[in-house]
Amino acid sequence: MADTRRRVKLYMLNEDRQWDDRGTGHVSSAYVERLKGMALLVRSEIDGSILLESKIHPDTAYQKQQETLIVWSECDNYDLALSFQEKAGCDEIWEKICQVQGKDPSVDITQEVVDESEEERFDDIPDAMPPIELPPCELSKLEEISELFNNVLPSPIRREKLAVCIENEGYIKKLIDLFHMCEDLENLEGLHHLYDIFKSIFLLNKNALFEIMFSDDILFDIVGLLEYDPTLSQPAKHREYLKTKAKFKEVVPISNPELLTKIHQTYRVQYIQDVILPTPSVFEENMLSSLSSFIFFNKVEIVSMIQEDEKFLTTLFAQLTDDETDDNHRRDLILFLKEFCTFSQTLQLPSRESFFKTLSNLGVLSAIEIILGLDDVKMKSAAIDIFSYIVEYSPSMVREFILHETQNQDDEDLLINLVIEQMINDTDPELGGAMQLMGILRLLLDPENMLATANKTEKTEFLSFFYKHSMHVLTAPLFANTVDDKPSKDDYQTAQLLSLILELLSFCVEHHTYHIKNYIISKDLLRRVLVLLKSRHSFVALCALRFMRRIIGLKEEFYNRYILKGNLFKPIVEAFKANGDRYNLLNSAMIELFEFVKVEDVKSLCGHIVENYINELESVKYVQTFEALKKRYEQQQERIKDRLNMDRYL
DSSP, rough: OOOGGGGEEEEETTTTTTTEEEEEEEEEEEEETTTTTEEEEEEEETTEEEEEEEOOTTTOOOOOOOOEEEEEEEEEEEEEEEEEESSSHHHHHHHHHHHHTTTTTTTTTOOOOOOHHHHHHHHTTTTTOOOOOOOOGGGGGHHHHHHHHHHHHHHHHHOOOOHHHHTTHHHHHHHHHHHHHHHHOOOOOHHHHHHHHHHHHHHHHHHHHHHTTTTTHHHHHHHHHHHHOOSSSSSOHHHHIIIIIIIOOOSOOOOOHHHHHHHHHHHHHHHIIIISSSSOOOTTTTGGGHHHHHHHHHHHHHHHHHHHEEEEEEEEHHHHTTSSSOOOHHHHHHHHHHHHHHHTTOOTTHHHHHHHHHHTTHHHHHHHHHHTTTHHHHHHHHHHHHHHHHHHHHHHHHHHHHHHTSOOOOGGHHHHHHHHHHHOOOOOTTTHHHHHHHHHHHHHHHHHOBBBBBSOBBHHHHHHHHHHHTTHHHHHHHHHOOOOSSSSSHHHHHHHHHHHHHHHHHHHHHHHHHHHHHHHHHHHHHHHHHHGGOOOHHHHHHHHHHHHHHHHHHHHHHHHHHHHHHHTHHHHHHHHHHHTOOOSHHHHHHHHHHHHHTTTTTTTHHHHHHHHHHHHTTOSSSHHHHHHHHHHHHHHHHHHHHHHHHHOOO
16 A cells, blocks of 8 residues: 555646645655756556656755645746645655755745845845844834834845744734733724734735644634734624634534534634735735635535545434434535535545535435425525535546436426526526526537447437427426517516527527427427517516527528428518517527528428518618528529529430
């Protein structure tokens, strides 16, 4: 069995300043001839391939963070991190790095991070960058301390020196003592200075200082002193909010005290970043990257610790699906699970793959199905968010579950039909939830992400299932609203819903060919869709027209014969005439449809339009479309006549 001490995840900072997981493997240090020096090597635990081969340069600044992280920059904008499974492994590799660079392994950073241009600028000036001397930590010196910290920020070298001084002299705890004194004395001026001092400490962007500030005994005091923003007329009440409003509910008892501490810490640090700290300026934006990294790696650890706690997750899912579970407790459980899945978005492959496999094995989709069958808006919303994460990660996993459950479920209880019902019955006037669900359904129905096996394809099996068991649920609102020759309900919310359904149906026309073709013709679906051309909402009329245009765009005679037999250009011509000479989007879209028939020379449709509607259309002179259609039709008739005459003489 491989040594777990050396087991690591390799992360790389991407262009969006987010950490990407580049894989899990085992790290070693060895002399590499090609690189002419000692290097860090990471081999994948999956296939043994080399994930990393990085020479330990004498002047590269390596940082040790949170006892199990080593972070460094390979070159400009190319940051790497090794996250160790065990502290012992991290210490071993850290010693190797320090040995190569001739450093004492007790340090947390091997080099001073220096801006080259600044280093060159001060090279020949003796004592141009003297060491920083911190003023005594006293009430009378707070303004001086604030000015010093603020003046240091523009200089990378001085920022580094200041951070080392603050850490070595235990300055943060001394400042916290002053904070308590200022609050007791109601010394508002001193509290304002402390706010500015700690804002500068955040902008030093040093993980070692964050480790001190976010420790259990100090974190709440940090939140407290950040209440005294000098720009506010009254101090904020962040501590009161965190104590009374943002209480952590332990939905299932957490036996791991380290996990509990990490959850509390992460929530509060995230609150500091998102709510308390002002939005960083352009100058400050990259000066909080270590804070983002601190939160990111905390979330990775939380997800890993929960995932490894089999008892916790098993209990959670058992309670979530138990009929006896109280609704309030079930709501807390599903909201916790949603938060857990949100944290999982920080993971990359293969960690996310392992995460979703764990959830799948525990029955997450069955749990979602149960929640969607309940009459609780908040629970349903959380279940949909979780479902969305799962579908985005693995549509095939969800399709497999749906196909399997058809063996012992009625149609109305199927997960996919519950999702469609949720979409149809969205109470939001803007249909935000319905739009999210439409995106999920589109992913599930997209053949591009369907797998093919030796015996059968997922596409054939799943689409056959969908058109048999679910398509009628999706189209029910459309059929219900188009019984007569105009929409029976034409309010904004109904129109919004129908436009979403039409968008999905248009997607099906483009990607499903056989199944949707049979459905359209057997249900006379296009005729019903074209009733929506009479909606007073132009966006619905345009969706209906787009559906027709998508069908005609396929240039399939099977569809064309259906259109001719049903005389389905009639509603188009009527809508065109009703629109009059208004130059709008609907007018342009209808002209484009006729133009397509002309340019692509779709003979059957061209003949049908001219023979039945040219008298109503040829008066339109602001485009040449109808005149050209008529001319093309006449040329076609001439050719047919010439051919007949030739056949007669032969």
